[in-house]
Amino acid sequence: MATLMARLTRCAMALGLLLTAVACGSGPPSGRLTVMIPWSELEFQAFHSVIRSFEEKTGIQVDVLVTRAQTQQLDAAVAAGAPPDLAVLPSVGALDRYARGDRLQRLDADITEDYAQPFRGLGIVGGKVYAVPVKADVKSLIWYNPKVTVEPPPNAMTDLQALSRERPETWCLGLASGPTSGWPGADWIADILLSQSGTDTYKGWLLGDVYWHSDEVAAAWTAWRSIAAKSVEEAAEKKFGEAAKGMTAKPPTCALAHGALSAMGFPPSAVAGDAYNYVTWAPKSTRQLEVSADFVGRFTENPSGTALITYLSSAEAQQAWVNQPGSYGFSALGQGKPLTYDNLVQRGIAKMLQPDSGYTLCFSAADAMAPDLSAAFYRAVLDYTADAAPLKILLKGLDKVQAGRDSPVPPDKLCAPAT
Template identity: 60%
Template structure:
């Protein structure tokens, strides 16, 4: 009876941590795989279609654990010794958190035998830690985009959308609420503004800890964002990001411009929107969804991660209705004309410099503090972010700088 109760207790713990349990057997089930993901809606449906193709091809059953609080759920599952076989890692900072340890026994991510030579930089370098591959990019995004409806508003006269938007205060579709990661739309935007300044060195110095949060360039990026969005910041801290972008589709539109990746916009099918890059520089803020493996001995998990890393799965994924993402493999083709336009900037000879998003490069706890500070700044009457930035310096001093080498964060496509 005691052995049975012990086994039941382990099952209850696993079920409490995860939204979907892979089963409560004594060892790995080699015909099943568990994978933890953060998506919902059309983004999840695009991923699910790829998983169904894998199940049909292999006969392997995939248990998908869906959680919006991925960082917290994954941390809890790993700490309890009940991690999923695979997990989408919410940031490159998480890759280093779980893989960059001096003691092999402390390493939670497992090394992968997956070729990465087809991937563009900086995505390829960011998968490698201490000489081994510990994650693969399965979907990437370009964040440095400003969207508009040409039937409603004229396009910016130049590529500098910041100058264009400053002449039209209050036109932004701005929502910062996004569940456990509320604040990220503003964090991405602030980072995008800093990336566009000068030669881009201030951005890299900030991420590497050489420039404090309260340094002049970083503070100016915060105030530039606040001035840019103008009255659109009102109530933005409690307005859902996806709901805010629907203002472009309202009749009449309640806002005319939106900032961010195509996959985040949720414009809907059959509606054409145009975009410009958010600055006149050829620097783009990018992000990626990486997948890593947390268990050993499950060959089905190894087959799934190899499948997700391959061109066939990635091409299917980005072309699913609602997929709207991109592949780090420049040879993947796109059905959508808008995706093809954006993908041209991801070609190896495009001349663009791709820089990983700031919050994604930070340790997860520092990213969370960044998001909270954005919410506080948006809801505060004062436009001076000094106190918030000093607090972020304290947080970073306590938690330490990101383990991600700053030399890996940007790459020019030549």
């Protein structure tokens, strides 16, 4: 822990905006590099354990820059000409913008060959590889505490709406998340659209061919509001991670949550399958899942950056990473690279990402949007919960933000069978 704190002191990125990026410099010697990440607490510790292994194997020193305001911090550092050597990119939309703006360095194509679809193609812009997915997630999950909710909750839309009418404070829902407040609602709305209207409508919406104010998209918003019910009333001020912890609190303050395992904040002491478990949101008839990934890209020519990306992409590093206490992440490595998950619940979710699972994986909607559109999506979610404007007005406003812009993700890369 002393070493960890020393690292953070050298490049104290927790709250500083531009200061840290400048202090760390844009051209360190090849035996040292900087990497900017958005993870904190247990997620950070899991990542840092992998970094320590890399340092021991290579002798390369890594300064980890931690920030929860990833978009703002990275934009400021890049604009000042003092980017970190590597950064976890906040979205595929940001990845596309940095690549097309000649901010990202090209990577060797063979780094991505072991990754599964649809993750592999998302780091490719203009036929060139710019980033690799080093951590994956499945968002189409409903969580419950088996000690409190003895029977698994329903995943059918009408059944969940009926449940919320009977128990309006059922959901562990928080929307507060700093500059990205609103994202939990955005993820849920996208999940509902995918399950209600299918992949063609989902892709058409992201590509701008299906309007935000269309009946299909509007129905996803109203369905979310009816399911979340009374739980939305204080959600705007409640942090998502803190809200989800209510499920395993003693006594529990809520019963169900929606989203990725890594976002739930379950403590390592909570026994998987006993203190928490899940059902998939995807209807059995369609078997569609909303997934996401954290990509790492290189912003400088420091050769040590390539060495770290190569290591983070290896089965060895991925295996160590997914089994760190509190990691709760998944590997996007494909066939021929099977990993062992110690956590029973994690193991079941990981199978959904493997080849021949039968699931169609669709990339997270907000992450596949241009950054300004996803930000507007998050704001609209907050306005909707606060009844700040009629839904039709909010959705037409999002149509104006999207008008005339191309999707940063080609349509053939938005959804793909797990392969």
